[in-house]
Amino acid sequence: xxxxxxxxxxxxxxxxxxxxxxxxxxxxxxxxxxxxxxxxxxxxxxxxxxxxxxxxxxxxxxxxxxxxxxxxxxxxxxxxxxxxxxxxxxxxxxxxxxxxxxxxxxxxxxxxxxxxxxxxxxxxxxxxxxxxxxxxxxxxxxxxxxxxxxxxxxxxxxxxxxxxxxxxxxxxxxxxxxxxxxxx
Numbered sequence: 001x002x003x004x005x006x007x008x009x010x011x012x013x014x015x016x017x018x019x020x021x022x023x024x025x026x027x028x029x030x031x032x033x034x035x036x037x038x039x040x041x042x043x044x045x046x047x048x049x050x051x052x053x054x055x056x057x058x059x060x061x062x063x064x065x066x067x068x069x070x071x072x073x074x075x076x077x078x079x080x081x082x083x084x085x086x087x088x089x090x091x092x093x094x095x096x097x098x099x100x101x102x103x104x105x106x107x108x109x110x111x112x113x114x115x116x117x118x119x120x121x122x123x124x125x126x127x128x129x130x131x132x133x134x135x136x137x138x139x140x141x142x143x144x145x146x147x148x149x150x151x152x153x154x155x156x157x158x159x160x161x162x163x164x165x166x167x168x169x170x171x172x173x174x175x176x177x178x179x180x181x182x183x184x
Contacts (some may be wrong), residue, residue, distance in 0.1 A: 001023045002018055002019070002021075002038075003018070003020075003021055007034075065133050065136050072139075075102070077140060079143070080147050081145075081147060113132065115130065122144065123146055125144075
């Protein structure tokens with residue numbers, strides 16, 4: 001069965017292409033979700049307008065993604081991880097970590113766009129590719145550093161030296177009192 005795609009579908013085709021698919025796939029998935037139209041003679045007459053619209057949208061998208069690519073290439077992400085005495089990392093840096101750091105910097109990408117063979121388990125500088133579009137692949141520089149013992153001690157001391165005043169203790173006691181049986 002031939003259908004006209006209204007949206008880009010990975011491993012099937014681009015928007016505006018006429019592709020041949022199985023009947024059930026077209027009838028149960030593509031057509032109900034609005035991803036395709038039946039390739040009837042009437043719809044085939046509108047094919048050129050669908051293709052023009054698809055080309056315009058593609059140009060706009062590529063222009064936006066090229067700006068995003070330039071922004072990503074200027075960024076450098078720093079990850080601090082715990083290590084043992086032999087500088088072996090506990091844990092790793094995964095796609096989700098990279099996506100969350102990029103989101104903090106104002107760049108939103110999907111986890112599947114980050115191209116890594118395996119998680120990063122070594123200290124130092126690394127380069128990771130991010131596929132923004134089938135034609136645009138960006139690279140980002142990652143630095144994995146070990147956590148300093150001084151940083152850990154300072155945070156523990158800061159968290160442990162919080163002073164409690166007698167007024168705070170009194171208010172905690174008052175708020176934790178149980179109601180009497182008459183009040184229930």
